[in-house]
Amino acid sequence: MSSTCKTIVWFRKDLRIDDNPALAAAARDGQVLPVYIWCPKEEGQFYPGRVSRWWLQQSLVHLNQSLKSLGVSLVFIKAESTVSALLRCFEAVGATKIVYNHLYDPVSLVRDHTIKVKLAEHGICVQSFKGDLLYEPWEVYDEEGHAFTTFNAFWDKCVNLSIEPASVFPPWKLVPPAGTVDGCSIEELGLEDELEKSSNALLGKGWSPGWTNADKTLAEFVDRHLIDYSNSRVRLEGVTSSLLSPYLHFGEVSVRKVFQCIRMKQIIWAKEGNLLGEKNVKLFLRSLGLREYSRYLCFNFPFTQERSLMNNLRFFPWRSKHGDFKAWRQGKTGYPLVDAGMRELWATGWMHNRIRVIAASFFVKVLLLPWTWGMKYFWDTLLDADLESDILGWQYISGSLPDGHKLNRLDCPQVQGSKFDPEGEYVRQWLPELARMPSEWIHHPWNAPSLVLRAAGVELGLNYPKPIIDIDLAKERLADALSTTCQAETTARSANANGMEEVVMDNMDRAENWKIPVVVLKENVSHSTSLSDQRVPSFQNCKNGSASRKRPLCVEAGRPSPNKIQSNDCESETSGTGGLDLHSTAESTSAKRQSTSSALPFMVPDSSLNVEVLQEKELAYAMKQQNEGTSKGRNQLEA
Secondary structure (H helix, E strand, O other), rough: OOOOEEEEEEOOOOOOOOOOOOHHHHHHOEEEEEEEEEEEHHHHOOOOHOOOOHHHHHHHHHHHHHHHHHOOOEEEEOOOOOHHHHHHHHHHHHOOEEEEOOOOOHHHHHHHHHEEEEEHHOOOOEEEOOOOOOOOOHHHHOOEOOOOOOOOHHHHHHHHOOOOOOOOOOOOOOOOOOOOOOOOOOOOHOOOOOHHHHHHHHHHOOOOOOOHOOOOOOHHHHHHHHHHHHHOOOOOOOOOOOOHHHHHOOOOHHHHHHHHHHHHHHHHHHHOOOHHHHHHHHHHHHHHHHHHHHHHHHHHHHHHHHOOOOOOOOOOOOOOHHHHHHHHHHOOOHHHHHHHHHHHHHHHHHOOOOHHHHHHHHHHOOOOOOOOHHHHHHHHHOOOOOHHHHHHHHHHHHOOOOOOOOOHHHHOHHHHHHHHHOOOOOHHHHHHHHHOOOOOOOOOHHHHHHHHHHHHHOOOOOOOOOOOOEEEHHHHHHHHHHHHHHHHHHHHHOOOOOOOOOOOOOHHHHHOOOOOOOOOOOOOOOOOEEEEEEEEEEOOOOOOOOOOOOOOOOOOOOOOOOOOOOOOOOOOOOOOOOOEEEOOOOOOOOOEEEEEEEOOOOOOOOOOHHHHHHHHHHHHHHHHHHOOOOOOOOOOOOO
């Protein structure tokens, strides 16, 4: 240990002491200044919701207590700019280096890239580590060196790769540097306001944030619930999942530690010949794989937080109906299973994964509301709100992924209720107005005889709504929407028969000629830094490359509006494979700058927004984008 090395550990979504590569490296090098910077301005449209911010505050308190026991305190900073806050920390203590663990969502990727460039301009050493994934996104590719676009192919490749053991031991002592940083208290961060405290108090009765509590939750799941995971995960009552998702989101437990605990159990059960145990292990490991895949997709296709991976929804006639959106949010659609899930979400910030799928499918395929609205609402309300997992789930439901749901697949909530809540206990818990309904009718009270409704105290249209739409009519409306989409695709294909543009077939057709962006991961690129250093997509200049297109193709690699990373040569063509090489952020040049975009993603209406105004804005935006094309460098790949 060098006593002269002063390292800033920048905590983000790695709020733990155990198996924290950045913290361990800093402790080995010398003196340590741990900081957490809260910059609401930089959160933008992905500002965390109430319950998510509650969890974050409790986790930070827990982490600070742990760090104090090791000899240092976590410095809380509320700032307008993360870069400026870090520079002030460097000046205050005379630091020599900053370390942190990688993040992969579009917002963090661009922010981290910018910070590395700016700090490098000040001669500051920056080092980053793999602390959130089993495999870095640029480590997994197919035989041609391309990024995978289906989960099974991705995960089959992953399970054959080696994984570093979780041997990053927590430090037993930390030495603070001399100097004082002008920080603030946890309350002054403003993660929780006075109006939210009464509601948040209820959350503490059901959840215990913090990295040591994450370890306890993991141990309890492995010892008691893993053996029945395949059965319990389809039940809606009781402990039906690992409950690890919020801990994983905030990095209170490393995914590597979870993976190795599960693998150890698998080895034990394999020796015992416990076939049921091995089946449950494989199923749970696939759920970890989906988390890996969500980050893999967002890293390689960062535009997926705004639009579909495939172009199959490009001409889909979404119904931007504010009234339907409000009814869905408030649990007043008239379909009990959907309504119960949405009310549970509002009351607790939590939903069973099965209910998330049912509610999302109803949103997209019955109400025909834009999937980005639902995705943003889940981000705002879920306790374990996770951008990458949110994107993967909603694109899967809307048929926007090659291996997602067929777009014409509409599951009836009544049938789903009979399957997953046969006795209606889940519905009764969250819809007290239906508590006295017999199990026979509880998932479709509109079909119940009037005598049954009166005996149960149910007055449809008064104390419980009638169905927002008949399910048969919803199926017809979805079929019409798909027909309209196909006609629009055919028209566009005919209008662009000269090769200016190609349109993607719909997911339901399972066509062989899907036009999905091809990302090249395996490239012979020299790097001045370690291969473990964070990388970002960058653009290949292919003026000498592929056949020309009248409409340029640019790979969008960056954060959501208003800031985008842009290539200086954005109006030039990319390679015919959508060539995307990977560079270390430490090696990136100052030529990559952020610019302001007029993009208008996630126009989620609130109660005061007139739906006609919303539609006019969306139409104006669509026309503006059509007129501008890509000539002003929106860094967007439209295959």
